[in-house]
Amino acid sequence: MKKLFALFGVALLASFVLAWWMDYNREWKKYQHSFFQMELSLAKTEREKEAVREQSVEIKGYWLEDIDRVDRCITCHLGVSDPRLKTAKQPFKTHPAIPEHPFDEFGCTLCHQGQGRATTVETAHGYVERWPEPMLKGVYLQSACARCHEPQTLTAAPVLMAGAKAFDQFGCRACHKTAGRGGDIGPDLTRAGRLSIEYLQESIVNPKANDPKSIMPKLPLSQEQVQALVVYMFSQKDEKPLPGLMPPPKAPAPAPTPAPVPTSASE
Amino acid sequence: MNRDVRYGSQTLGRLLNWVTSFPVNIWKSIIRHGYPDNDRDRSEMMFQNVFLHIMPVRVSLNSLKASFTMGLGVLAGLLFIILTITGVLLMFYYVPDVRRAYLDMKDLEFVVSYGMLLRNMHRWGAHLMVAVVFLHLCRVFLTGSYKPPREFNWLIGVLLFIVTLLLSFTGYLLPWDQLAFWAITVGTNIGRSAPILGDMISYLLLGGNIVGQNSLLRFYVLHIMVLPLAAIVLMAIHFWRIRKDGGLSRPEEDTFPLKPQPAQVFVKNPHKTYGLMMFMAGTSPGVDKGPDNTVFSVPHLLMRLLLLSMVLTLVITVFSLFINAPLEELANPALTPNPSKAPWYFLGLQEMVSWGRPIWGGVIAPGLIVLGLLLIPYLDRSKKGIGVWFSPQRKLACTLFVIFAVAMIVAIVIGTFMRGPNWGFYWPWQPWPY
Amino acid sequence: MRIGRKRIELLLEGKEEEVTRRTFFGTLGWSGLLLSMGVAGAAGFRFMFPNVLFEPSSIIKLGKPDSFPNGVTFLSEPRLFVFKNKGSFHVISAVCTHLGCTVKKLINGFNCPCHGSKFDVKGNVLSGPAPRPLEWFEVRLAPNGELVVYKAKQVEQGFSLEA
Numbered sequence: 001m002k003k004l005f006a007l008f009g010v011a012l013l014a015s016f017v018l019a020w021w022m023d024y025n026r027e028w029k030k031y032q033h034s035f036f037q038m039e040l041s042l043a044k045t046e047r048e049k050e051a052v053r054e055q056s057v058e059i060k061g062y063w064l065e066d067i068d069r070v071d072r073c074i075t076c077h078l079g080v081s082d083p084r085l086k087t088a089k090q091p092f093k094t095h096p097a098i099p100e101h102p103f104d105e106f107g108c109t110l111c112h113q114g115q116g117r118a119t120t121v122e123t124a125h126g127y128v129e130r131w132p133e134p135m136l137k138g139v140y141l142q143s144a145c146a147r148c149h150e151p152q153t154l155t156a157a158p159v160l161m162a163g164a165k166a167f168d169q170f171g172c173r174a175c176h177k178t179a180g181r182g183g184d185i186g187p188d189l190t191r192a193g194r195l196s197i198e199y200l201q202e203s204i205v206n207p208k209a210n211d212p213k214s215i216m217p218k219l220p221l222s223q224e225q226v227q228a229l230v231v232y233m234f235s236q237k238d239e240k241p242l243p244g245l246m247p248p249p250k251a252p253a254p255a256p257t258p259a260p261v262p263t264s265a266s267e
Numbered sequence: 268m269n270r271d272v273r274y275g276s277q278t279l280g281r282l283l284n285w286v287t288s289f290p291v292n293i294w295k296s297i298i299r300h301g302y303p304d305n306d307r308d309r310s311e312m313m314f315q316n317v318f319l320h321i322m323p324v325r326v327s328l329n330s331l332k333a334s335f336t337m338g339l340g341v342l343a344g345l346l347f348i349i350l351t352i353t354g355v356l357l358m359f360y361y362v363p364d365v366r367r368a369y370l371d372m373k374d375l376e377f378v379v380s381y382g383m384l385l386r387n388m389h390r391w392g393a394h395l396m397v398a399v400v401f402l403h404l405c406r407v408f409l410t411g412s413y414k415p416p417r418e419f420n421w422l423i424g425v426l427l428f429i430v431t432l433l434l435s436f437t438g439y440l441l442p443w444d445q446l447a448f449w450a451i452t453v454g455t456n457i458g459r460s461a462p463i464l465g466d467m468i469s470y471l472l473l474g475g476n477i478v479g480q481n482s483l484l485r486f487y488v489l490h491i492m493v494l495p496l497a498a499i500v501l502m503a504i505h506f507w508r509i510r511k512d513g514g515l516s517r518p519e520e521d522t523f524p525l526k527p528q529p530a531q532v533f534v535k536n537p538h539k540t541y542g543l544m545m546f547m548a549g550t551s552p553g554v555d556k557g558p559d560n561t562v563f564s565v566p567h568l569l570m571r572l573l574l575l576s577m578v579l580t581l582v583i584t585v586f587s588l589f590i591n592a593p594l595e596e597l598a599n600p601a602l603t604p605n606p607s608k609a610p611w612y613f614l615g616l617q618e619m620v621s622w623g624r625p626i627w628g629g630v631i632a633p634g635l636i637v638l639g640l641l642l643i644p645y646l647d648r649s650k651k652g653i654g655v656w657f658s659p660q661r662k663l664a665c666t667l668f669v670i671f672a673v674a675m676i677v678a679i680v681i682g683t684f685m686r687g688p689n690w691g692f693y694w695p696w697q698p699w700p701y
Numbered sequence: 702m703r704i705g706r707k708r709i710e711l712l713l714e715g716k717e718e719e720v721t722r723r724t725f726f727g728t729l730g731w732s733g734l735l736l737s738m739g740v741a742g743a744a745g746f747r748f749m750f751p752n753v754l755f756e757p758s759s760i761i762k763l764g765k766p767d768s769f770p771n772g773v774t775f776l777s778e779p780r781l782f783v784f785k786n787k788g789s790f791h792v793i794s795a796v797c798t799h800l801g802c803t804v805k806k807l808i809n810g811f812n813c814p815c816h817g818s819k820f821d822v823k824g825n826v827l828s829g830p831a832p833r834p835l836e837w838f839e840v841r842l843a844p845n846g847e848l849v850v851y852k853a854k855q856v857e858q859g860f861s862l863e864a
Contacts, residue, residue: 009733016740
């Protein structure tokens with residue numbers, strides 16, 4: 001009995017110390033430490049060095065109060081607004097400045113997707129189960145612009161625009177609906193963005209791949225056009241509009257806005 | 268001058284005495300007994316302490332036998348304490364608001380120190396508690412411990428089992444994820460299928476017609492206040508009745524042969540009275556009964572309790588450090604996951620519900636099961652086979668109960684591992700169609 | 702460790718080794734248990750300190766200087782009085798330096814409803830329990846032409862911004 005008591009007393013202590021150690025060694029801390037090291041080596045004057053030393057190791061983030069979003073990406077991506085780090089390696093590289101979308105007003109995940117509240121590499125980039133919005137890579141990033149902008153005229157996102165134009169040009173709406181507009185022969189594509197990129201690509205290149213009964217013809221598409229269409233399809237998410245971020249519309253209302261559902265801000 | 272010096276030193280001595288006895292005085296005002304290395308202090312330690320006095324001063328060797336109780340009742344109580352502590356802490360970072368609840372779960376995981384650990388401990392502890400309470404119920408049946416005079420305590424125990432299930436169920440809604448949302452939707456729709464009162468029950472539980480803000484708040488209040496209070500009151504009665512019914516059940520002829528130990532025989536001292544004990548009935552601590560099979564609770568019972576609580580805390584902590592509690596996508600009323608499953612301990616119920624109209628599987632069958640459980644000690648009035656596992660005198664009862672328990676477990680296993688999309692049947696190794 | 706009866710018996714029987722062994726394991730067990738309770742308590746204490754806060758920023762954007770009328774404007778959320786005297790601005794805190802109630806503007810100063818402190822128009826204490834004058838905050842003109850108040854930066858009385 002005494003021996004068991006001693007054994008479990010020590011084991012309990014060990015498990016609690018392990019819990020403390022696991023909580024203390026959070027993944028993001030090592031990125032902050034190495035970032036401060038790098039900044040210290042970049043600092044020229046003593047005053048700059050002092051400023052680096054004064055920074056505290058803490059979880060940082062953009063809080064978009066109006067739409068209840070928090071993006072903690074800058075907990076590790078600490079150099080996004082530091083112009084000296086244009087050639088630095090990720091996660092510290094400078095983010096190209098976008099004057100129309102200041103980071104502290106728009107955050108990160110509105111465009112990049114991923115899981116803004118997360119603070120580990122895997123979960124934050126969203127490549128985990130149970131997170132429906134993994135981070136967008138390469139040209140697919142452009143699909144996020146359609147969240148607020150009308151893709152047809154968005155020259156800043158050429159691939160998305162090409163996709164939207166191709167969708168019209170090849171007469172896709174004859175059979176497919178998006179946002180309530182179009183034919184009924186093929187599946188409704190209003191929420192096509194909730195499918196995976198691979199699935200969309202396969203369905204466009206070879207319609208019978210995912211549905212053997214499909215009567216959709218194989219279209220004479222170039223590789224670029226396929227990609228553009230995938231980007232456009234991937235942008236079709238049937239999302240709620242985001243209040244407070246859009247500038248007042250100049251021309252007729254830009255984005256189709258389905259009725260707001262008062263549940264939660266992030267979906 | 269001499270007198271003054273002496274007077275001075277006397278004052279100093281008194282002051283010194285006062286200072287040194289200060290902590291002792293405080294200690295003695297709280298703890299009135301001495302170090303428990305003799306029988307008197309061992310007894311006083313048990314009955315002078317408000318927390319310990321719920322346990323007896325001396326305890327039967329049979330009750331200490333791990334193979335008899337398996338410590339299940341104690342484990343259930345300890346789990347309740349662990350769940351209370353972790354639950355109270357979690358409440359500091361949780362707001363029962365449909366827009367915030369899920370985000371609070373994410374923040375607990377990603378930014379609150381020890382947040383995920385506590386949530387894991389709470390969730391896994393709750394799962395374990397359901398299992399432990401059910402096993403405790405099985406133990407009590409199979410050892411015939413519900414028999415007279417313990418019928419009423421069995422009744423309280425069944426109620427505690429139901430409260431445990433409800434606590435777990437109400438806790439499920441709080442993260443406001445898909446699992447939560449659809450478990451509650453299905454659960455309250457089962458309630459709706461009840462005759463006559465069905466619509467009212469569901470309307471009351473949800474605080475409306477849909478699973479929304481009102482439902483979340485209702486389940487929250489039930490989970491953190493109403494049901495825990497009910498559990499505490501029932502537990503108090505349960506523990507009290509154990510003592511009033513003469514301690515844990517044990518076989519009539521004690522399985523431990525009596526060893527003549529003259530030193531431990533309690534012989535009545537003719538110059539003393541024994542207070543209330545003189546008036547108590549047969550099941551109260553016996554005076555003048557000669558050598559018995561009891562030992563002092565200090566240290567035999569207390570050290571076992573301490574050890575059990577340490578092992579339990581250790582197991583839950585280590586498990587929670589490495590395995591995260593599930594959290595699905597944000598609740599989405601437009602998208603029912605397929606398959607949509609209730610928590611595992613309700614999958615037996617869901618299995619039954621899937622066979623036909625919900626009123627049969629969801630109301631009548633569980634109602635009959637609960638009613639049957641409650642009535643057991645009043646139907647079975649024989650006093651045979653008390654305190655013995657699978658007593659040969661209770662072959663029929665034990666067989667029937669084992670069949671019932673195994674059926675419940677089989678239904679749960681089928682529901683957990685063999686039900687796929689659209690509640691279709693799939694072997695665990697069979698792939699689902701998508 | 703107190704010496705219990707069992708130990709005395711063992712000692713009398715000359716089994717000193719047994720006694721040391723029992724004492725050793727007992728001490729180990731108790732220290733493990735007490736230390737882990739300490740660690741758990743410390744962890745619980747740490748848990749109570751939030752690592753992220755959802756609090757309003759200490760930098761407050763007031764908008765264009767023209768949008769303010771001459772005289773005093775009270776901003777309820779950041780608890781500030783913005784004073785405009787033709788083109789010059791200064792900002793005084795509405796938080797009483799005594800115990801943090803929001804002071805009320807009178808014609809010729811401020812008074813605090815909680816414990817009766819009175820301040821003059823510059824925030825100096827006239828009477829009452831307030832220990833210090835009301836705080837003055839730095840106000841600047843941002844590059845986009847908007848007024849910005851820095852609540853973290855206190856300034857001397859008499860500070861003003863020409864805009």
